Amino acid sequence: MTMARFPRPSVALVPVAVVSVAVVAALGLALGLAVGVAPPAWAAAPGDRITSYDIEARMRTDGSMAVRERFTYSFVAARPDPLYWGVPIRLTSGDTDGLTAQLVSVEDLAVRMDGRSTRPFLDHQSWWYSAWIGSAGRTPAGRHTYELTYVLRGMVTLPEGRPTLWWNAVFARDEPIDQVRLSLTTPGRTARASCTVGSDAAPCQATTSGTTVSYTATDLPGRSGVTAYAELPTTVVAEPSDATLPGVRPTLRSNLAAPGAGAGLPAGAVHLVTALLLVAALGVLVVVRRRPRGARESGSPPGFDVGPDRARMRDAGALVMLGGLVAGYLLAPHDLLWWALPVLALGLALVVLAPWLAPGPDVDRRDNSVAPSR
Numbered sequence: 001m002t003m004a005r006f007p008r009p010s011v012a013l014v015p016v017a018v019v020s021v022a023v024v025a026a027l028g029l030a031l032g033l034a035v036g037v038a039p040p041a042w043a044a045a046p047g048d049r050i051t052s053y054d055i056e057a058r059m060r061t062d063g064s065m066a067v068r069e070r071f072t073y074s075f076v077a078a079r080p081d082p083l084y085w086g087v088p089i090r091l092t093s094g095d096t097d098g099l100t101a102q103l104v105s106v107e108d109l110a111v112r113m114d115g116r117s118t119r120p121f122l123d124h125q126s127w128w129y130s131a132w133i134g135s136a137g138r139t140p141a142g143r144h145t146y147e148l149t150y151v152l153r154g155m156v157t158l159p160e161g162r163p164t165l166w167w168n169a170v171f172a173r174d175e176p177i178d179q180v181r182l183s184l185t186t187p188g189r190t191a192r193a194s195c196t197v198g199s200d201a202a203p204c205q206a207t208t209s210g211t212t213v214s215y216t217a218t219d220l221p222g223r224s225g226v227t228a229y230a231e232l233p234t235t236v237v238a239e240p241s242d243a244t245l246p247g248v249r250p251t252l253r254s255n256l257a258a259p260g261a262g263a264g265l266p267a268g269a270v271h272l273v274t275a276l277l278l279v280a281a282l283g284v285l286v287v288v289r290r291r292p293r294g295a296r297e298s299g300s301p302p303g304f305d306v307g308p309d310r311a312r313m314r315d316a317g318a319l320v321m322l323g324g325l326v327a328g329y330l331l332a333p334h335d336l337l338w339w340a341l342p343v344l345a346l347g348l349a350l351v352v353l354a355p356w357l358a359p360g361p362d363v364d365r366r367d368n369s370v371a372p373s374r
Contacts (some may be wrong), residue, residue, distance in 0.1 A: 041341045047076040050177040051143075055169055059186045063156045063163075063237045069148045073175070078141040082121070082134025085148065088168050091157075102157060104129075109150040156238035162191075163232040169215075172198055172225035180204075180226050182215040188233030198225040206230075273339055310354045317350025 006235040055069040060066070073083070091102040106129040111120050113133055120131040135147060156163050169182050180242060182195075195204040201224040204217040215228050324344030333341055350357075 008356045045076055045079075049074050050173065050175050051179075053170060053177050053180045055180075055182040057164070057167075057169075057182070059073070059156075059184065059232060059236060061187050061235050061237060063153065064150045065155055065165075067148075067150055067152060071141060072144050072145045075139060075141045081139065082132040082137055083139050083146065084130065084132055084326045085120075085146070086130040086171060087150075087152070088127060088171065089124075089129050089354065102154060104152055104154040107151045107153065109148065112147040114144055150173040156232065156236055158238045163234065163238050165228070165230045165232055167228045168225060169228050170222045170226040173223050176222050177224070178216070178218065180217045182221065182226070182228055184213045184228065185265040186211050186213070186230070186232055187235050191231040193228075193230040195226060195228045198223070198227075199349065203234045270339070274342065278354070301318040312358060313354040314351050317347045317352075317354065319347070320344075320350060321347030325349070338356060 051072045054069070056068045058066045061205065065156070065195055069315055087106050088106070089104040089106065109120075109122070109131065111118050111131065111133055113135070118133060118135070120133045123130045123132075131148075145288055155165055155167060157166065165184075170177070170180055170261070184190075184193075190208055190211070190213050193206040193208055193213045193215075195206045197204050197220060202220045204215060204226060206213060206215050206228070208214075213228075213230055215226070217226055220226070321344055324340045324342075324347055327343060328340035
């Protein structure tokens with residue numbers, strides 16, 4: 001009587017299925033978190049206004065720009081939340097894709113409120129570098145002056161081969177602004193300069209004197225930003241748009257410091273995706289490890305003999321490793337290479353640990369056979 005073979009579901013498909021589901025779900029969640037990362041609402045009370053907004057900027061030959069902002073708020077009543085301030089760090093124009101936009105870094109930020117140094121709460125998202133400024137997390141009523149100093153990198157672009165500055169110097173705030181004065185000093189004479197107020201809500205003038213450009217605008221209604229334009233001297237160096245990230249350069253090391261910056265994803269989303277991938281990898285190993293199996297074959301080194309289950313598991317591990325390499329290739333331009341590392345590590349673990357995780361040939365025979373009938 002021939003022995004009957006009972007089919008058993010192979011565990012080799014488990015790693016592929018679990019990892020695929022985890023990756024798809026995690027990436028979908030990450031992209032969902034990345035949508036709509038605009039600055040939070042800062043509702044202005046009737047009567048609140050900015051009485052003056054003064055900015056001094058000095059452009060350096062290496063393309064970086066030292067900025068000093070000083071603005072005065074007049075609040076009719078206290079607010080339970082701190083003052084919001086932000087810098088747009090992802091600049092797009094025309095049909096430029098958001099993932100390949102000009103990226104700006106903000107460095108060495110220092111904040112003073114009413115003449116006293118204060119530590120703001122900082123946040124770095126896809127499109128904004130943000131700070132919340134206030135004593136004990138609130139904004140007192142009355143007149144208050146804020147002063148911020150920082151360095152911007154990545155602002156200089158090269159349209160038609162000439163260093164050019166497009167700068168959203170004052171982002172649209174809810175409060176009206178009585179007067180904006182912006183002074184830009186460059187290493188040489190500026191060929192052309194101009195400025196605009198959002199939605200043309202107020203006139204803006206730009207005048208050049210030697211190496212200094214002065215921009216002025218008055219009586220800006222609420223939600224009116226100011227954009228400054230200047231053709232810079234040829235001595236100013238412009239960094240490529242893919243060479244500047246918020247605070248770091250696009251390398252694997254920088255992605256550990258500012259994950260997701262190159263692809264415009266919040267750091268929390270990247271951490272969540274990585275955690276899910278690691279949990280999926282550990283879960284697969286635990287499930288496969290707890291599968292019933294027999295003792296190793298006697299007289300053979302562990303892993304020397306290859307049964308059907310071991311071969312399938314090693315093949316699955318090789319496929320997972322290949323998927324990790326492909327994912328790494330596709331994600332590397334967006335500085336998200338480390339998302340592929342857990343997948344690659346899982347595939348390598350399946351290949352190396354197959355002799356211990358899958359039953360050998362003799363176990364297959366014991367589990368899949370019945371005694372012959374007499």
